[in-house]
Amino acid sequence: MKVRLWPALLILIVVVVTVRLGFWQRDRAHQKEALEAHITQFESAPAQSIGSAPIALNDIEFHRVRAVGEFVPDKVVYLDNRPYNDQAGFYVVMPFKLASGGYVLVNRGWLPRNVNERTLIEPYATPSGQIEIEGIARADATRAFELGEGGSAAHQSIRQNLDVAAYATETGLPLQPFVIQQTSDDGDKLVRDWPAPNTDVDRNYGYMFQWWGMAVAAVGFGLYAARRAAKKEHAQGA
Incomplete structure (x- = not known):
């Protein structure tokens, strides 16, 4: 069975790109899970005092x-x-x-x-x-x-x-x-029922499976196309 170079190369590129994007979404999900763990840890930590010295956002957020x-x-x-x-x-x-x-x-x-x-x-x-x-x-x-x-x-x-x-x-x-x-009450009667930070980890996992699903579909399509091409060559050669 002859392998056609350009279709095979195109499928290979699609598989490589979609697999890589799936891993990227997985890594993003892991980063957000680590952030959620830090937020939970910060909630029970003592409050830090804020003074005149500038504090970088990355050092104080959450x-x-x-x-x-x-x-x-x-x-x-x-x-x-x-x-x-x-x-x-x-x-x-x-x-x-x-x-x-x-x-x-x-x-x-x-x-x-x-x-x-x-x-x-x-x-x-x-x-x-x-x-x-x-x-x-x-x-x-x-x-x-x-x-x-x-x-x-x-x-x-x-x-x-x-x-x-x-x-x-x-x-x-x-x-x-x-x-x-x-979060403290100073008698102003404003509502402070703050929503919990939403890192949306599930969305990243959803995108991960979508990208990997596309990679599997590309491989399946390539095998299907190759099989049809082989049958066609066999029929022409008979």
Whole structure:
């Protein structure tokens, strides 16, 4: 039986690529599983104190943290399109001036949207003076799908998303490169029923099996095509 070079080479390339992509998805799944294990470990670890010294995001993300200082309410940002229990609302994100110097953004919690006026912010309390808060260090205050620049022409403090570095440049505040997702209660009546971090490991395993399934299908197709070609050659030679 003659093996046709180009079809065989094409099938070989497909098999190599799909097998490699399957292994890549498997490695991504393993990395996420390791991250989940770290997150579980961080949950029971003592809270780290946040001070004026900059802390790299990779060194602090998902760790429990503690900070002493005071909120800066005049620079608050309301992140829109953050539903909770099927109710529309905002995340209240506010700079926190650290007692030791510097600032850090705090996602204080969820606030329901006014049912009659979209840009009207429902009242909530902000502690005055120096307080201590605790929370989880996160890369951002969650992200929502956004078209254009986001925000509201009627209320510029309402935005879709907030980039820490861009906000630091905008305000001139020396911010830490992360956001504290507040877990401690300071009497403001904001909702802090935070969703657990979702690493979506199952999706990576699903993609892994899809890629490997394509590799098996390519091999099966190649064998089928080769068998048909051999039968055809045999029939012509008879």
